[in-house]
Amino acid sequence: MTPGSLSGQSSRPALRGWLRSPLANQIKAPLVCIGLTLLLWQLLVQFNSAGFPGPVAVIRQTWDPYIINPFFDDGGTSKGLGLQLLISLQRVAVGYSLAAIVGIGAGLAIGLNRFLRRGFDPLIQVLRTVPPLAWLPISLLLFQQADSAAIFVIFITAIWPIIINTAVGINEIPQDYNNVARVLRLSKRNYLIDILMPATAPYVFTGLRIAIGLAWLAIVAAEMLKADGGIGFFIWDAYNAGGDTSTSQIILAIVVIGLVGLALDRLVGAVGTLVAKGGRS
Amino acid sequence: MSRPFLRVDDVTRSFELPGGGCYVALKDIDLAINKGEFVSLIGHSGCGKSTLLNLLAGLDQANTGGILMEGRQITDPGPDRMVVFQNYSLLPWQTVRQNIGLAVNNVLRDLSATERSERIDTSMQLVGLSQAADKLPSELSGGMKQRVAIARALSIRPSLLLLDEPFGALDALTRGNLQQQLMQICQQAGVTAVMVTHDVNEALLLSDRIVCMTNGPEARIGQIVTVPFERPRHRLEVMEHPAYYGLRSELIGFLQQQRRLRQRRAELERQAEQSRSTARSTGSAGAVATARATVVRLGYLPGLDVAPLAMALARRLFDPAALELAPVSFATWERLELALREGQIDVAITPASTPLRLTLGLDGAPPWPAITPMTVSRNGNALCLARPIGEGGVVDGASLRDWLAGRDQPLSVAVPQRQGMTELLLRHWLAGSGIDPEARVRFVPLAPVAMQGALRNERIDAFIAGRYRVAEAVQERQGLVLASDREIWDGHPEKVLCCHEAWAAAHPEALLALCAALMRAGERCDDSSQREAMVQMLSQPQWLGSRAAGALSRQFEARPEGGLGALRFNHFHSDRAHVSNPAEGCWILTQLSRWGWCPFPSNRVEILSQIYRPDLCERAQELAGFAALPLPRVAISLADGLHFDQDEPLAYLQSLPGRPSPPVQALPVPLSVQSTATSPPSPTIPG
Numbered sequence: 001m002t003p004g005s006l007s008g009q010s011s012r013p014a015l016r017g018w019l020r021s022p023l024a025n026q027i028k029a030p031l032v033c034i035g036l037t038l039l040l041w042q043l044l045v046q047f048n049s050a051g052f053p054g055p056v057a058v059i060r061q062t063w064d065p066y067i068i069n070p071f072f073d074d075g076g077t078s079k080g081l082g083l084q085l086l087i088s089l090q091r092v093a094v095g096y097s098l099a100a101i102v103g104i105g106a107g108l109a110i111g112l113n114r115f116l117r118r119g120f121d122p123l124i125q126v127l128r129t130v131p132p133l134a135w136l137p138i139s140l141l142l143f144q145q146a147d148s149a150a151i152f153v154i155f156i157t158a159i160w161p162i163i164i165n166t167a168v169g170i171n172e173i174p175q176d177y178n179n180v181a182r183v184l185r186l187s188k189r190n191y192l193i194d195i196l197m198p199a200t201a202p203y204v205f206t207g208l209r210i211a212i213g214l215a216w217l218a219i220v221a222a223e224m225l226k227a228d229g230g231i232g233f234f235i236w237d238a239y240n241a242g243g244d245t246s247t248s249q250i251i252l253a254i255v256v257i258g259l260v261g262l263a264l265d266r267l268v269g270a271v272g273t274l275v276a277k278g279g280r281s
Numbered sequence: 282m283s284r285p286f287l288r289v290d291d292v293t294r295s296f297e298l299p300g301g302g303c304y305v306a307l308k309d310i311d312l313a314i315n316k317g318e319f320v321s322l323i324g325h326s327g328c329g330k331s332t333l334l335n336l337l338a339g340l341d342q343a344n345t346g347g348i349l350m351e352g353r354q355i356t357d358p359g360p361d362r363m364v365v366f367q368n369y370s371l372l373p374w375q376t377v378r379q380n381i382g383l384a385v386n387n388v389l390r391d392l393s394a395t396e397r398s399e400r401i402d403t404s405m406q407l408v409g410l411s412q413a414a415d416k417l418p419s420e421l422s423g424g425m426k427q428r429v430a431i432a433r434a435l436s437i438r439p440s441l442l443l444l445d446e447p448f449g450a451l452d453a454l455t456r457g458n459l460q461q462q463l464m465q466i467c468q469q470a471g472v473t474a475v476m477v478t479h480d481v482n483e484a485l486l487l488s489d490r491i492v493c494m495t496n497g498p499e500a501r502i503g504q505i506v507t508v509p510f511e512r513p514r515h516r517l518e519v520m521e522h523p524a525y526y527g528l529r530s531e532l533i534g535f536l537q538q539q540r541r542l543r544q545r546r547a548e549l550e551r552q553a554e555q556s557r558s559t560a561r562s563t564g565s566a567g568a569v570a571t572a573r574a575t576v577v578r579l580g581y582l583p584g585l586d587v588a589p590l591a592m593a594l595a596r597r598l599f600d601p602a603a604l605e606l607a608p609v610s611f612a613t614w615e616r617l618e619l620a621l622r623e624g625q626i627d628v629a630i631t632p633a634s635t636p637l638r639l640t641l642g643l644d645g646a647p648p649w650p651a652i653t654p655m656t657v658s659r660n661g662n663a664l665c666l667a668r669p670i671g672e673g674g675v676v677d678g679a680s681l682r683d684w685l686a687g688r689d690q691p692l693s694v695a696v697p698q699r700q701g702m703t704e705l706l707l708r709h710w711l712a713g714s715g716i717d718p719e720a721r722v723r724f725v726p727l728a729p730v731a732m733q734g735a736l737r738n739e740r741i742d743a744f745i746a747g748r749y750r751v752a753e754a755v756q757e758r759q760g761l762v763l764a765s766d767r768e769i770w771d772g773h774p775e776k777v778l779c780c781h782e783a784w785a786a787a788h789p790e791a792l793l794a795l796c797a798a799l800m801r802a803g804e805r806c807d808d809s810s811q812r813e814a815m816v817q818m819l820s821q822p823q824w825l826g827s828r829a830a831g832a833l834s835r836q837f838e839a840r841p842e843g844g845l846g847a848l849r850f851n852h853f854h855s856d857r858a859h860v861s862n863p864a865e866g867c868w869i870l871t872q873l874s875r876w877g878w879c880p881f882p883s884n885r886v887e888i889l890s891q892i893y894r895p896d897l898c899e900r901a902q903e904l905a906g907f908a909a910l911p912l913p914r915v916a917i918s919l920a921d922g923l924h925f926d927q928d929e930p931l932a933y934l935q936s937l938p939g940r941p942s943p944p945v946q947a948l949p950v951p952l953s954v955q956s957t958a959t960s961p962p963s964p965t966i967p968g
Binding site: 179180185187190194199 | 338340357358359360362363364366368370372374375383384387388
């Protein structure tokens, strides 16, 4: 990666030293590749007369107020990106929590009971493939209200991987641990606390992690169709406004959505590692 | 005898296969373990050792039979039978203390919290892990994990400790230390332990007894080795013990024999498949498979012992769909054996010693691997002494010895076959009576039909033969019954079914159908209400002839004269008569080597499991509709009061009077292709 590293004494040893540090090693490659992508984008835009903004234009056009002031509130639906995000995150929090509670509960029931497992498996396999937006009309019919409908879509999208992974986790408890429990004649309660929960935790968190991604996916889509606030609404609103800077706003929102999605995924992953410490080594 | 601590009673465990059928992992396991005993299970992988351990733990249930611990049946797992699992099975999310606490806190609920905590501490001290109390298993080495597992198991003071290859994954040094620790702990705590292992040295160091399992499927106990070293044991002292290397080579020998047997079975299976496919294409083979039935040529010598054959033919018990039987009669055993070797007949009813003689090649010809799937008859022999000698005061073994002492010539005794079952029994009886059969007796092989004439002409002094021949001689006032086989070995195997192993592998259905028919016929022969019909049947010319009818029917009278009361009728069915019992074969082996005809084979288990096929016997019994009674692993009681333990044949040989112990050496049995002759031999008409 660094040509000329064998040339001995360097004119700028400090920079060279830093380039070889572990941190630099990690960010070097992404930095270069993302930079090249942005450059390519900027170059391509030069040949486009339709007015699609390049990265520089995006930043310039959204700098004020969207980037420097994410929490402005002009009343109505005109709010900063941060506030829009909070609205979305709030919906996700409610829907996802419900999905986690119901999903783990259902997963436990299905994992522990052969009859339920066999009975519900086909249903789960079918429903889990339904795209989030397909639920929206039903959801609106049921709840008559955009906010609850969006929450329901998140719930129904996020619950399947949680159920499936919890059930699989219970199924996959090593026979050895179950044998230990049988030999020691552990009570139901102790079995749950000492063996079932710790052994299933890694699977449950895998499910939760997949679910948070799906939930974030669903919220943006749901808000774009029917909502009066939230990051999805922001994109759709900007598109409908059709102003000079709309495209830039949309692009900025996309970047923000991506970053938040990544953060959510990492957050759940980190919690999972923390809770399931020890895990199945 | 006091009741054992743990009793495994005829346990069979089979698993249903997903594609139908079932896999029998363990068959007829019979084992008693005393309190405080350390028992190891060894065998090749797939021999059901771990299955047996799971049954003992209660994690798995036997299909038939049961396991009793202190008189109570084991039906589910429990903390009184603690298991040390193969891969430790520590909970990775719990520290060492928590892992041990899981056992202590859940099991010892009667103790106070402080007592339990103390118990956890002492358990950790016991295995030297106090420093690691708060570490997670992932932070421990393999040896430490295993110590935690042992500490967890011992912390609740189980009455039975079950160890599944506990040291398999450890390096040699750690293993040695842990073995020593385990030994001390077990001895201090007086724990009864059962350990699965594949390490012969480990088994020898730790165990009081080593149970060697045969290959699966249908794994059985092949041999039980008692380890005599005194406790406390130390590795080096044990290795210097004079018996150590003998025991070690016995165990390794057993494992090697099992491996060879497995290869042999596979090879036979392959050959059988091959011959079946060639038979399909050419339409000719040793036994001709027609569209439905297989023609089986069965050789026999007429006599009472083949009554089941006569019965089966007369009552049409052979299932015509599976089997078309062509019986071939012979006058002497030599000719029958020759026909068998040359493939002129497929199967024969032979003396019980014949399969071993042919397999070991004791008749002078190359080894001919025979098998025997069933015993056709038991008992029915007697020693008939010329009447003048008997009237001169010879009435039993002791008087015969005294009589022989005052005479220069040896006693001349006719036997139907050299090295036959009758000769073995006779020699055993003679030696037991203080008569050296080598010096004082001359054995004359003679066709059974010619024996009475030879006695009359004073060419022989006595003969040993079937009860019917003896009865005739007694009836005609030529002889007296000096001894019957009841005074030697009551219930000994007399005639067995014998065929080449390759033929058995190639025609399994026909062989089983034949056995099943003979078994059903044997049941009728044992039925006293059928006696009259049986006499009539046997009086026909192809069996014993009309002359026999009188002699036979007189024997069934309430009080026969002339010592005939000592004769016991053959039995064909009762008391598990059909069983093909390797323990009996082992006795025959000891006798063959006792008289110097062969060295005692160090690979006896291999030879015996090759020849004796209780598995086929059981399948045939099922086919015949009889309950397959399992074979108890008990010593055989002979009439001289000496018990024969199949696990200690050399000790038995040493305890016998007379000759020095024979040399011990391996007698390999090469795979051989069975010679086949398609033209049947010219049948000999019995005289």
